[in-house]
Amino acid sequence: MAQKNSSPWVDYVIFGLTVFLVFCLIFESFIDLPSLVAWLGRWHPLILHFPIVLLLMAAVIGLFNQIVPKLLLTVATLSALVTAITGFFLGTESVPKGDLLFWHQWMGAGVAILAVVWYWVSTNHLQQTYLVKGIQVVLIVLIGLTGHYGGMITHGEDFLALPRSEKLEKIPENPLIYEHIVYRVLDNNCVACHNPNKIKGELLMTSISELIKGGESGPALVVGNPGESELIRRLHLPMEDEEHMPPEGKKPLSDNEIQILERWIALGASDTLKLSHLDNDEPLVGMVRKMMEPGTINSWAKLPKVADSTLQNLASDYVTIKRIASNSQALSVSVYLPPEYDPKNITDLKRISNNIIELDLSGIPIGQKEMDLVAMCKNLEWLEIDRTPVTDTEFKKLIGNTGLRVLKAYETNISDESVAVLKDFKGLRSLYVWETKISEGGLTELKEALPNLHLDYGIDPELKIEFIEKDTIVESKE
Structure with missing residues (x-):
């Protein structure tokens, strides 16, 4: 039961909201909401937490204590009605409705109407103990089911399934x-x-x-x-x-x-x-x-776990970090040139260096510090250091990155001295080195050492701008 009667105006508000909710549900197919009213539905995800907490709290108190605070039950009932109504508004954006949304909407309305019945019985001092207890039990179950369906709508039907x-x-x-x-x-x-x-x-x-x-x-x-x-x-x-x-x-x-x-x-x-x-x-x-490639996927599965919060802390307007595949810790990182460049944007990535599979440093004025970070990325498979001031001295730091499959190093200052490093990249499939200091002899040496390598050392000037703009990794053909 609840404490004394509430103010008459509260009863009128609850009654009016209940009638409005029922009207919306019955005449849903005939209702065309004004844009401003439909916009109110966007508040549904924000306010839905209030009735969940308040009604569950009231139901638990009621099951173990005869007296439910009047204010708690009143606010819980009002919030349930407002949540159901805004949910209806939000649901009008999805036409036609799927089964998940249909059941979520009607169960949410059921929660609100059950709360109203409980409020009415309690505030009118009706001695219906078993009815009230039954309402409380049903509310707990219905709130759980409604929330579950809402979660499936938001996150997908398999959001509670085991990782696949x-x-x-x-x-x-x-x-x-x-x-x-x-x-x-x-x-x-x-x-x-x-x-x-x-x-x-x-x-x-x-x-x-x-x-x-x-x-x-x-x-x-x-x-x-x-x-x-x-x-x-x-x-x-x-x-x-x-x-x-x-x-x-x-x-x-x-x-x-x-x-x-x-x-x-x-x-x-x-x-x-x-x-x-x-x-x-x-x-x-x-x-x-x-x-x-199963080998790639299996190796990614062995990568250390990185929390989303860590990625968010390292990311910025000029550093994007994203996971390459579902249920994988493999990361793709792209760095863009800010108005004022700070090597710290790159060197801070050492916290996730073992997880970086793709790294794009194109057009960044990188030097020794940044290449030290690249050298730490032992699982690196795709590297883009094109249009950077990298020389043979910095390039030697890649000697341990033997897992590289694609390397863009065009418009850099590397020369034949770096060919020895490149020859050790036995898994390398695509290499772009036009406008470098590598000689014809060095290119020939690379072709002989890596016969399966797609070696690009020249490009049509008319296509150059388009290539740089796309700047995407091209997998070699095996």
């Missing part, structure tokens, strides 16, 4: 590009918010036809034209842009994943295309093989 690291390894030797590669990328990064149960932005991403159909922003996929595809446009937006996908707080796609999506779209976005259908010099082959 093995999912990264089970790719057939001759995979279907869409089913085994592209959909895997979308499933890991996008489908949680764009599935039949949660259709964010009216966009489904569970099939090619749905991607072509698109959502409220138009087609997500334009066959044969990645540049016109909304999906690709949003993936390339700056992280701070509110239209960037995935949204802030979610793991961004790796460069390789984005390149796979782009190339698959450019090739026609087919669901029947297999890896064996592609020529060996097709760029998509290298991208897919990179994703398929």
